[in-house]
Amino acid sequence: MTRVAAFSPARRAFLRGGVQAEPALRPPWALDEPNFLVACDGCGVCIEACPEHVLARSEGGYPVFDPMLGECLFCEACVTACIPRALDKTQAQPAWRLKAGIASTCLAKNGVTCFSCRDACGEMAIRFRPAQGGAAPELDTDRCTGCGACVGICPVSAISLARPENPHG
Ligand code: SF4
Ligand code: SF4
Ligand code: SF4
Numbered sequence: 171m172t173r174v175a176a177f178s179p180a181r182r183a184f185l186r187g188g189v190q191a192e193p194a195l196r197p198p199w200a201l202d203e204p205n206f207l208v209a210c211d212g213c214g215v216c217i218e219a220c221p222e223h224v225l226a227r228s229e230g231g232y233p234v235f236d237p238m239l240g241e242c243l244f245c246e247a248c249v250t251a252c253i254p255r256a257l258d259k260t261q262a263q264p265a266w267r268l269k270a271g272i273a274s275t276c277l278a279k280n281g282v283t284c285f286s287c288r289d290a291c292g293e294m295a296i297r298f299r300p301a302q303g304g305a306a307p308e309l310d311t312d313r314c315t316g317c318g319a320c321v322g323i324c325p326v327s328a329i330s331l332a333r334p335e336n337p338h339g
Pocket of ligand 2: 272275276277278279284285286287288307323324325326327328329
């Protein structure tokens with residue numbers, strides 16, 4: 171039986187089918203969105219447990235990952251803290267399918283020297299290739315873990331995270 175214990179605005183909107191066009195970036199190892207919204211009771215313990223302070227409470231009261239706040243280290247502290255198991259390593263693998271995307275507003279793509287994202291990426295997922303007027307960043311999606319380290323560091327906010335393979339993944 172589907173458990174629907176609380177009726178926050180976000181959950182009511184979800185049950186009515188009023189889901190946001192852009193799915194929220196949930197913490198790592200979150201259940202798929204419908205099951206996450208059922209399991210998560212909005213306690214916020216995962217937010218408090220995160221040593222990097224990259225989790226925040228969304229308007230609807232549920233936790234979201236905000237890469238503008240920093241990098242997820244995949245330390246699992248949020249998963250361990252989640253009593254209702256809305257974050258669950260045994261159910262959700264990989265941690266998420268988020269990948270970085272670099273917009274056309276990137277300085278380097280417009281002839282201005284900038285290597286900030288490459289320098290921030292511990293996975294070496296961003297490489298620069300010669301381009302007209304300089305060198306432009308290219309993402310190696312196989313290497314990218316979606317950690318978000320490159321997002322907040324970009325001086326023109328040209329990088330965002332998304333789920334390229336499955337918008338609800
Ligand atoms: S895995 Fe660690 S760093 Fe990442 S959101 Fe959870 S507690 Fe924060
Ligand atoms: S940090 Fe931003 S502006 Fe600089 S190269 Fe990377 S995407 Fe482009
Ligand atoms: S999200 Fe993380 S792994 Fe992916 S390109 Fe950015 S810094 Fe590198």
